[in-house]
Amino acid sequence: MKKKVTHEQTRVLNRQLVTKTIYDAGEISRAEVARVTRLTRPTVSDLVAELMSQRLVVEVGYAPSTGGKRPMLLRIDADAQNTISIDLSRKDFCGAVLDLRGEVQHREYRRWRNDRPSLDLIFELVDSLVAAADRPLLGIGVGTPGLIDAAHGVVVAAVNQEWTNVPLRQLLEERYGVPAYVANDCQAAALGEFTFGNVNGVQDLVVISVGWGIGAGIVVNGQLLHGTPFGAGEIGHIVVAENGERCSCGGFGCLETVSSSQAIVRQVHALLARRGDPRVISPEQVSFDRVCELFHEGDAEVREVVRAAGRGLGTVAAYLVGVLGIYHLRFAGQVTAIGPFLLEAVREEMVRLLLPALADEAQLEFATLGSDIVLKGASALVLHHELGVL
């Protein structure tokens, strides 16, 4: 009996390996899959037959002739199955149906009632997405703020949401009968960028998401680093300003008080109020879009606020590079609208804090996936676990 279980486990792993190889290659022959995976040709043919019977893999035609018999090429049928993704990182939270290449097929928004998340509203959104999906569901992925025990899919603590120990994965799996995965939104974003963001074979990547809050997602050797059981990339409350402003966490001078979009808005509001701008009464009247306008008009004081925000990010980015030795850093979220000036400020601080050899090596870029980064990351989470791809 034990032997049979082992045999089945091997088969599952081999099937994931074959799926991943075809997924990564785009189009590939059975012989080439056997060569890459080091599985025997009969094993590959057998597994491919199984994947074809599930419609996950299709034959696309013969390869161009290279002299001998032309091999039949295989590819993943991106339309064979759907994933459902939920991005809970925004007040107007969002869900989508995606294909197996992470392309959004259908999306819907909801707004929290009284700014408080409720499971009922999440279920209502997923119900609607399930109805909209026209392919079998591979699984559901969720990216949410807070400390997440990803192994069990439990939201351990989400301060802004006032959630404690919510077993989101279990609740979704019980209700919908498909696998569900839950990750921190910034970690999901990093996985999304790593999977769909043209990283050109890079295996180590840090994505720093800077919006209302700030967090990093860390991919090491192609795997998302969660922490044990959580906490990797929780950079938002690292103190970067001694005697700085009070933070929502109760501390003072945290990165989020200097570099988050709300911190930038708050400081620009104070600036405009000081100038006696009659249109400015409360911070709510200064949007981040307005900050970007002022910045691009060349307002010197606004540029200084933005520069300080960039330097705060640079402090923490320097720590990340120094500790992890990862040099590919991408920035995501609302503040990317500021443009290259922000990255220059980040680099300025990194150069000040790091050994020159480390600072020189650092490659700072903006993430490529825009506002869909968490949705795509949640989908990547499902693909990673269910198909072994990444």
Ligand SMILES: [Zn+2]
């Ligand atoms: Zn804090």
